[in-house]
Amino acid sequence: MAVTTTPLLGLATLSRLPEQCRPLIRPGDVPAGIVHLGLGAFHRAHQAVYIEEAIAAGGGDWGIVGVAPRSTRVVADLTAQDRLFSVTTMSGPSAGTRVVGALAGVRHAGTDPGAVVALLADPAIRVVTLTVTEKGYHLDPSTGRLTADAQLRADLTTARAPVTVPGLLLRGLLARCRADAGPIAVLSCDNLPSNGRRVQSLVDQARRLLPGDRAGFAEWLGASVTFPGSMVDRIVPASTPATLELAAAALGARDLAGVHGEPYRQWVIEDRFPGGRPAWERAGVVLTDDAGPWERLKLRALNGVHSAIAYLGAVAGRETIAAALEIPGMRAAMARFVAEDVAGSFQPPPGVSIVGYGESALGRFADPAIAHRTRQVAMDGSQKLPQRVLHTIADRRAAGASPRWAALVVAAWMRYVQGVADDGRVLPLDDPLADQIRARLAAAKPAPACVAEALFGLDTVFPAELAADDTVRELVVGWLTELDKHGVEATLAGAA
């Protein structure tokens, strides 16, 4: 009896894919012009899609060399598939799958850091993009100061092969300067506050730690490297077996690197690319001279709300964001958070309503097909809270207001990190500051005021002024007391 197996996605299977699933370009046809650090699901469903569309519409040698800082798995899978992967766009009951061919190469930084440094010094590469998550930058979330961790110091001060992202970037830029390989733009696509300026400051701080006289390097950086700010948006949960099953069913080929995401996507980029850039405007990217208002809009009215739903939902035992949004009172509380606290905290982009934007974000979160896990969004809270919630609080306090709903989000995070859901189940604490958080909680009495006091003492998360603000403390302790006594569901039912 003949055994039929589904073939693996690759150049050899391309001609057998249904027409509507085929990539716009074939990997290998377009030479590389971009190095991307961070080959996770978000990059594959966002920048890779936009860049492929821009190349297809406007040409140019802008293929991407994707670098995985840690995961060897994604490099092996993509290599086996000739760097092809699919993106399945989910919307309610329907799904559409398309293969993307933007990857001109893939590398694993852990096993071959020298190759990554050499790429950054290659004149053909004129843009570096990054999606390495907030913690990948090794910056204190509240101040933006470079953390002085041993790994990073060793990357910068010894001749060993770099293992951190800032280490790779600095060594690469230094090699580029020495090779006189021409100007380049470093484009952060992570949800950091003022991400362009943060990365510029990261490079500047890291440069000062390099041994020897680096005056020439500083001058070259100032003249040849730009750090455009950007806002990126698309909900792309971690892939699951269901993602790969959907891809295989649509393609008739197995795709081990498939990702899925929502139909919505947005990219706003400051147009400062001294070595040129893809024709992004042909792919729907908004090019601007100031991404700041867009970035604040997204971090505060979308990501802040996302985090709030994640903490409250996980404590209430809900697996997904969509399920958490169905808790009675959740949607109303989130709408009031945006309308009463976020909306008054900054000037939005011209013509954009913060309340309307917040409403549409809630609509996106509500789609159960996306199946974004509350625990995934809850990860790394210490790195996310400042730009998502604390900046809203600081701006509202400066205007004399009492940001009640934003305080609920801080209380929800403080409730979540204690590690036990309302039904007694254990919640994971996946956070670079997990040890510090646990130590502070272990030393504190369990009363809400003591827990809040202990956590407000995390000075790389909470600025001193905010931690010492009695109004903020009272609001947070009030909510934490409610959450402790009555649980998330009763708190929300009585709140909005």
Ligand code: CS2
């Ligand atoms: C989420 C984001 O995991 C998280 O923290 O809030 O990944 C979110 O889905 C994206 O920023 C949407 O663009």
